[in-house]
Amino acid sequence: MFADRATIYxxxxxxxxGHVSFxxxxxxxxxxxxxxxxxxxxxxxVEVDDGMNMLTNYRHVRKYSAGDGENGGKxxxxxxxxxxxxxxxxxxxxxxxxxxxxxxxxxxGDNRRVVLLKGGLGGNGNQHYAxxxxxxxxxxxxxxxxxxxxxxxxxxxxxxxxxVGYPNVGKSTxxxxxxxARPEIANYHFTTISPHLGVVDLDGGRGxxxxxxxxxxxxxxxxxxLGHDFLRHIERTRMLVHVVDASGCEGRDPVEDVYAINHELxxxxxxxxxxxxIIAANKIDAIMGDDDPVARLKAEFEPKGIKxxxxxxxxxxxxxELINEVRAELENIKVKPVVFESEYTPARDDGSNSFEVFYxxxxxxxxxxxxKIDKMLGYTNLDSEKGYTFxxxxxxxxxxxxxxxxxGITEGDTVRLYGWEFTYYx
Numbered sequence: 001m002f003a004d005r006a007t008i009y010x011x012x013x014x015x016x017x018g019h020v021s022f023x024x025x026x027x028x029x030x031x032x033x034x035x036x037x038x039x040x041x042x043x044x045x046v047e048v049d050d051g052m053n054m055l056t057n058y059r060h061v062r063k064y065s066a067g068d069g070e071n072g073g074k075x076x077x078x079x080x081x082x083x084x085x086x087x088x089x090x091x092x093x094x095x096x097x098x099x100x101x102x103x104x105x106x107x108x109g110d111n112r113r114v115v116l117l118k119g120g121l122g123g124n125g126n127q128h129y130a131x132x133x134x135x136x137x138x139x140x141x142x143x144x145x146x147x148x149x150x151x152x153x154x155x156x157x158x159x160x161x162x163x164v165g166y167p168n169v170g171k172s173t174x175x176x177x178x179x180x181a182r183p184e185i186a187n188y189h190f191t192t193i194s195p196h197l198g199v200v201d202l203d204g205g206r207g208x209x210x211x212x213x214x215x216x217x218x219x220x221x222x223x224x225x226l227g228h229d230f231l232r233h234i235e236r237t238r239m240l241v242h243v244v245d246a247s248g249c250e251g252r253d254p255v256e257d258v259y260a261i262n263h264e265l266x267x268x269x270x271x272x273x274x275x276x277x278i279i280a281a282n283k284i285d286a287i288m289g290d291d292d293p294v295a296r297l298k299a300e301f302e303p304k305g306i307k308x309x310x311x312x313x314x315x316x317x318x319x320x321e322l323i324n325e326v327r328a329e330l331e332n333i334k335v336k337p338v339v340f341e342s343e344y345t346p347a348r349d350d351g352s353n354s355f356e357v358f359y360x361x362x363x364x365x366x367x368x369x370x371x372k373i374d375k376m377l378g379y380t381n382l383d384s385e386k387g388y389t390f391x392x393x394x395x396x397x398x399x400x401x402x403x404x405x406x407x408g409i410t411e412g413d414t415v416r417l418y419g420w421e422f423t424y425y426x
Contacts, residue, residue, distance in 0.1 A: 004155040005152065006062075007062065007151070007152050007153070008058050008061075008062045008151060009062060009064070009151075010044045010065070010087070010148070010150075011065040011066065011147070011148040012041055012042060012044050012065075012066050012117035012146050012148070013040075013041025013043075013065075013068045013082030013146060014041045014069065014082075014119075014146040015039070015119065015120030015123060015143025015144040015145075016037075016039040016041075016068065016069035016070045016080075016143045017071045017123045017142045018036070018038050018071075018122070018124045018126065018140030019071060019074060019125045019126070019140055020033075020125070020126045020139060020140045021033070021034055021073075021075075021125075021126070030136075032136070033125070033130050033135075034127055035072055035140050036074065036075070036077040036125045036127075037072045037125050038072045038078075038122030038142075038143040039072075039078060039079030039081040040081040040121055041066065041082045041119030041120040041122075041144070042069075042083045042119045043084045043117065044064065044084075044085055044147075045114070046088075046089060046093075046107060046113070047086050048093075048111075049088035049089065050091065052089065052090040055090070055155055058087075064087060066083065066119055067081075068146070069119070069120070069122050070082075071143075072122070072125045072140070076125070078122070079122060081119075089107055089153065090107075090155055091108060091158055092108055092155055092156050093106075094107070094154045094155075095107070095151050096151060097150075097151060097152075097344045098149075099150070104344050106340040106341075108158055108340075116346070117148075117149060120147070120348070121143065123142045123144075124140060124141040125141075126138065138387055139387060139390060144348065147346055147347075149346050154232070156236050157213075158209070159211035159237050160208040160210065160330055161209070161237060161330070162234045163212045163241050164234065164240050164241070164242055164243070165242055165257070166245070166257055166260075168245075168250060170282040170283060171212045171213075171243045173313040175212040176198075177316060178198070178323055179198025197209055198211075200326075206327060208326070208330055213234055231264070231265070234272050235272070236338045237275065238276075238330060238333050239276040239277065239329055239333060240275050240277045241280050242278070242279045244258055244282065245282060246282060246284050246293045247285075247286035247288070247293075249286055254281065254296075254297055255293075255300050258279060258297070258300075276333060277306050278308075278325055279308045279309070280311050281293065281297055282312065283314070284310045284311065284317065284318070294308065307325060309325055355368060355400070356368075356369055357400060357403040357404060357407065359407050365413075366404055366407060366409055367415075367417075368404075411425050411426055
């Protein structure tokens with residue numbers, strides 16, 4: 001199966017939590033805070049690998065996670081940073097946010113190595129919170145949470161020239177003759193089920209990249225066969241070489257073939273039919289009878305500005321003329337290769353909304369619950385005055401007090417935070 005799309009889940013590393021500890025040395029009765037910082041979480045990085053041309057690996061393994069940062073330790077020991085994970089993809093791979101379909105990054109042009117998701121920063125140890133008034137802080141900062149995302153990968157081949165046409169018209173043979181590509185070639189339909197890229201070397205560094213786009217059929221733009229899978233690869237090409245079977249050995253008329261394929265390009269809706277085009281009338285060595293299909297092609301399309309070059313990929317006849325014509329056309333095309341702009345920037349969920357405030361009518365208390373509250377209670381000493389003040393400020397800064405007031409709390413009411421209860425005073 002042709003693998004040009006995949007959906008995967010990616011997760012960066014969580015930052016390690018800061019540590020709460022105090023110096024404990026002989027003859028030092030009251031050592032200061034020495035809790036170390038947490039380590040940074042690993043990044044999710046995407047990188048272009050020029051040796052890849054498919055997304056096969058990502059159709060089998062669908063979950064990728066970077067390493068979490070280690071928690072800080074005592075004696076000012078910082079936690080070890082989490083290991084980055086690098087996802088290698090072919091050039092031309094687009095990463096999209098799965099739910100919205102918006103482009104995150106297009107691995108084309110200058111985008112060779114990009115950080116897709118940043119790892120969480122490590123939390124500060126309690127040594128950072130020592131002040132002249134609070135010399136023994138009993139709390140530390142938690143590490144930033146991981147970032148996670150479901151992304152769609154979509155490969156759109158990057159090439160200067162795209163070879164299009166019906167199956168079995170000789171596109172793969174032509175590519176193998178003019179470039180260093182070695183596509184599979186056989187005399188049956190759909191030998192090519194994935195694009196092949198080949199570099200056409202010319203003197204003076206004037207070479208170009210040519211792609212053999214798998215054979216199209218009528219109805220391709222509507223999704224018939226692998227139509228959409230094939231057509232998306234033409235979007236980036238600067239021009240098209242339309243290969244037709246001039247011999248008619250498949251029982252089709254070459255003029256009708258050109259119109260049929262151009263209709264599919266137009267129906268796809270990406271203005272592909274407006275790309276500069278040259279018709280390569282292939283298999284002229286197999287033309288039989290008195291009919292001159294090349295003359296009919298020229299009479300039909302050259303008045304419309306489409307050059308027709310008769311060739312035989314099997315005998316190399318007309319190949320040099322075709323390549324020279326393609327090179328000349330490319331030099332006249334000033335349009336830059338298509339690189340899709342970013343539409344979506346992954347944002348870290350810092351847990352600011354991961355709590356709820358409600359009134360428990362049965363017990364007659366106001367409740368504050370959620371992952372962020374649970375985490376804050378885990379590293380705050382509410383038995384100490386400083387810790388209680390720290391947590392009170394946290395509730396104000398995060399809008400919890402405002403929510404309680406909106407529910408109608410008054411002085412003397414009870415507020416419950418998991419196992420803790422306290423009386424509210426404004």
